[in-house]
Amino acid sequence: MHSDKIRKSKYILSLVGKKRLTETTVVEDSPKSDQENLQYNLMAQMVENGIDLEKELFTPTIEAQRATEDEIKELYDDLLENGETPHLLREKHIRFLKMTFGQLPAPFKAMDHSQPWIFYWVTTSLTLLGYKIPEDIKISLVSKLLGMFHKDGGIGGGPHQIGHVAATYSGILALSLIADKEVWSSIDRKAMYEWLWKLKGDDGSFAMHVGGERDTRATYCVLVTASALNILTPELVEGTAKWISKCQTYEGGFGGTPFDEAHGGYTYCAAASLLILGRETFLTSCNLDKLVHWASTKQLNLEGGFSGRTNKLVDGCYSFWVGGLIPIFDIILGEEEAVSRAGLQNYILACCQNDRNGGLRDKPSKQPDFYHTTYCLFGLAIAQNKFNINQKLLRNFTSLNSLDSFAYAFDSHEISDSIVNVDEFNKIGKFNPIFPLPEGVINKYKEYFTTQPFEHFDVFV
């Protein structure tokens, strides 16, 4: 009873705070807002925003949404009651990720076909958290990765597995982070290029592996691989932008293939692919207004995080798959904000962290895993930084005369605290949103390959 009263009064106080904030934000040149208040007051505002069941038809969708809102509201209410804003459990997450430095228990056989992903997730996440990966671990991981290159091209999910573009994508990115030039020079780029050609369809799409499914995921993985290794020729991507543009739906997001439902994962893949092909290609191949609308409306009122599709539930991983569009919007729309970064940060910090054993998760009722840990952390990096195009980088890469130079000019800086309050303690390393790696890593990798000869014969053209 007593605590209820305290809770109520604190809650009311927070709402009063919220009103004050709303009023000040209306005034131009608003004074610097009380930093803690932005996160805290927004949270108080968010918990008021759940669905009103009386206004909704009760169906399985609403039932699931209501259950999710209930579990999240409880967490927010607890924080509000204690007058707290949540903090990043850095050391716990590092400990969770370091689990992979040893052997993985048998249930991980479910990841047997996608082992490079684990290497990529863990090394990238640890670096963003400020942990320096020991040299002997790097050497072990690199040795294993090199054993996953397949003789018929590409990187497989494990030794003896045929090349797969998702394994190749994650493997190539991991090598940029944990290997050195000597290893980089051993990558057979000509074989890679020829393999990518085998995956290409007449319509400009790509397959995940020889004989595999074709979707925007494959396109993105191929473009990142080819771009990073500097083997992205205009011939290889002829027709690709046009094919991707067909995957944008009436809702504004992209599906896996034309007419599929708009979906966070495929939307990120499509948008990032178009951007690798250049700013102009991006702008002429998609309806930007609709894309912004779609992304913005995937942010949920009470939760603050994103769902991957209309009328689906929030999931921490969409902090990246949908949230990953925010950096693109930053560079196209400039100062304007299309989503609430503060709301996103609240969701990740308050709802996605496992406070016992570390790791990040889909939602409070779910267990953490390496996948969600990585994409929640990326979401945090997005919420905490404003992205821009670095003109010096752009000139530098443009002079290399590659069609993908624009994607290498991404830069980010600390965001104004009128948009999101970033506590020093919660700060995470900067990263590249198109080649999701700690800042600067992909640039060095790409620059290295631009100095290496690449003789190719477009025998397939």
Added chain:
Amino acid sequence: MENFNYDDVQPLPLVEPNNPVTTILYSDDYKRTLGLLAALLEKKEYSERAYHLTTEAIGLNAAHYTAWQYRYHIVINLGYDLLNELNWLEEIALDNVKNYQIWNYRQLLIKKLELKNLRREIPLLEVMIDEDSKNYHVWSYRKWVVQYCNDYSNELAFVGRLIKEDVYNNSAWAHRFFTIVKLNEIKQINIQDEIDYVLENIELAIHNASTWNYLSGIYEHFNRSIIELEPFISKFTGLDNEVNSTPALEFLIRIFLVKGEKEKASKGYDLLAKKFDTIRENYWNFLKKKL
């Protein structure tokens, strides 16, 4: 595995020796099955025992794409009955609802068989969707197979039933959009009937973004002016009344914009930003500035 002899085959190691970092502790069964499979694949052996190994491997890890690809080459090389494969696939599908390989394999088989008939596909897809009504893989496969068979005759009834069960099912609305566009390519349809259908469904649940997005999509695709929707939308929302539905107000603002009523639109964005949809305050303010 006991019916087949693999004594002449040395299973390939799944892990690098003396490198425990990020190494999966496979069960002995897994190690042996996948190790044998890798060894036979290396030799490109297309045999009954290899076929059997792929069944075992997929049973242990249904996402093992290499096993699927190998299996496809085996059944083609040995001239196996592909209809049997389809049967087997149905059992696997029911046990693995979120899986890419099953549906890709099914596509490969259907194309090889040139099976342009939906009779086999419909019951399986119904069961799968009833199990998980927003299963992305299944909806995507369904779109592929009805296009391949060029038979859209079952689709409206199917999505109609799902929408009736859950009007918020966005996957069903996305499939409906696909169907309407394709049907219209074949033979011009009466789009007014479709619009009436959406409006009825909007009235059932006026906050439902799926139906509003669909309505918007249909108007755009068929080049109709949204101005005619103003009386309908005014039933749920307006600038002066208490706003009942955020997507309705947003739609109304779009109508204002088409009519050149910028002041009204601006007032609408203010209502959304400050009162009814505050998480998107930044977005509505951005659109207001763009006016």
